[in-house]
Amino acid sequence: xxxxxxxxxxxxxxxxxxxxxxxxxxxxxxxxxxxxxxxxxxxxxxxxxxxxxxxxxxxxxxxxxxxxxxxxxxxxxxxxxxxxxxxxxxxxxxxxxxxxxxxxxxxxxxxxxxxxxxxxxxxxxxxxxxxxxxxxxxxxxxxxxxxxxxxxxxxxxxxxxxxxxxxxxxxxxxxxxxxxxxxxxxxxxxxxxxxxxxxxxxxxx
Numbered sequence: 001x002x003x004x005x006x007x008x009x010x011x012x013x014x015x016x017x018x019x020x021x022x023x024x025x026x027x028x029x030x031x032x033x034x035x036x037x038x039x040x041x042x043x044x045x046x047x048x049x050x051x052x053x054x055x056x057x058x059x060x061x062x063x064x065x066x067x068x069x070x071x072x073x074x075x076x077x078x079x080x081x082x083x084x085x086x087x088x089x090x091x092x093x094x095x096x097x098x099x100x101x102x103x104x105x106x107x108x109x110x111x112x113x114x115x116x117x118x119x120x121x122x123x124x125x126x127x128x129x130x131x132x133x134x135x136x137x138x139x140x141x142x143x144x145x146x147x148x149x150x151x152x153x154x155x156x157x158x159x160x161x162x163x164x165x166x167x168x169x170x171x172x173x174x175x176x177x178x179x180x181x182x183x184x185x186x187x188x189x190x191x192x193x194x195x196x197x198x199x200x201x202x203x204x205x
Contacts, residue, residue, distance in 0.1 A: 003166070004038040005200025007059060011066060012172065014191035028068040028185065036060045037198065039084065051090040053110065058083055068185045074128040076185060078140060081120040088112025088148060095156065109151045114170060116144040116194075139184045140177070144194055146170040152202070162204045170196040 011030035039057020046052050059082040066076050092108035122138030150168035157163060172193025177186045186192055 001202060001204035002038065002040050003057075003200045003202040004036075005166075005198055007035040007037050007196055007198035008032050009035060009059075009064060009194060009196050011064060011176075012193045012195050013189055014193075028066065028189070031065045031067070033064045037084075037200070041202065043090070046089075049092050049094070051092065053088045053090050053112070054086060056083065056085055059116075066185075074126065074185075076139075077125040077127075078122075079120060080118040080122075080140075082116045082118055082144070084114050084116050086112060086114040086148065088150075092154070104156050106154045106156075107152065108154065110148070111150075112148050113173075114146045114148055116146065118142045118144070137181060138178065139181045139186055140192070141174075143174070144176060145173045146194070146196065147173060160205050162202075164202040164204070166200050166202055168196075168198045168200070170198070 010032050013028055013030070037057055037059040039055055041053055041055040043054075044052045059080070064078045064080070066078070068074055068076070088110040089112060090108050090110040093106045095103040095106045098104045118140075119142070122140060122142060124137070124139050148168055148170045150166055152164050152166035154162050154164040172195055174193070175191045176194065177189060177192045178184070179187065181187075
């Protein structure tokens with residue numbers, strides 16, 4: 001099978017004591033960004049209604065805008081392209097009738113983790129209302145690990161085709177801040193993670 005969908009992403013900041021007392025970045029937040037993603041799932045049946053799902057997918061380039069304040073309001077923009085390898089345990093119900101259609105639907109829930117690798121350059125664009133756009137080095141790590149929770153409905157079209165709309169929530173686990181970058185606006189933060197909410201349409205045969 002295969003799937004395609006859209007994904008909403010933003011950076012989640014953890015501010016510690018150093019953020020409150022620093023003379024550098026005084027305020028920071030991330031705007032929601034939409035991405036297109038698609039991939040190929042691989043599913044193995046473990047036992048009756050329990051399955052193991054993996055595969056691979058790609059999240060195509062989109063910009064995440066981040067606003068921060070020092071002496072004035074400034075912005076930086078990242079444009080990641082992620083290659084993903086998810087692993088999840090999936091529990092699916094038995095088929096049940098819908099209206100006059102017999103055994104036409106089932107639902108499932110799943111939980112797992114995803115390894116995300118950013119194979120873009122990782123460059124960051126800095127800009128403000130009074131200065132031109134400049135290009136900076138990568139300030140975020142390329143490897144991002146998330147844990148995932150989701151649910152789905154499966155519609156059986158015929159004996160060969162099933163269509164499944166799926167909603168998944170992903171929460172970042174590892175700190176993405178690169179501490180080696182000089183003058184990064186993230187250095188007085190304790191942690192930065194990436195969160196996702198994705199909707200996808202799975203087509204299986």
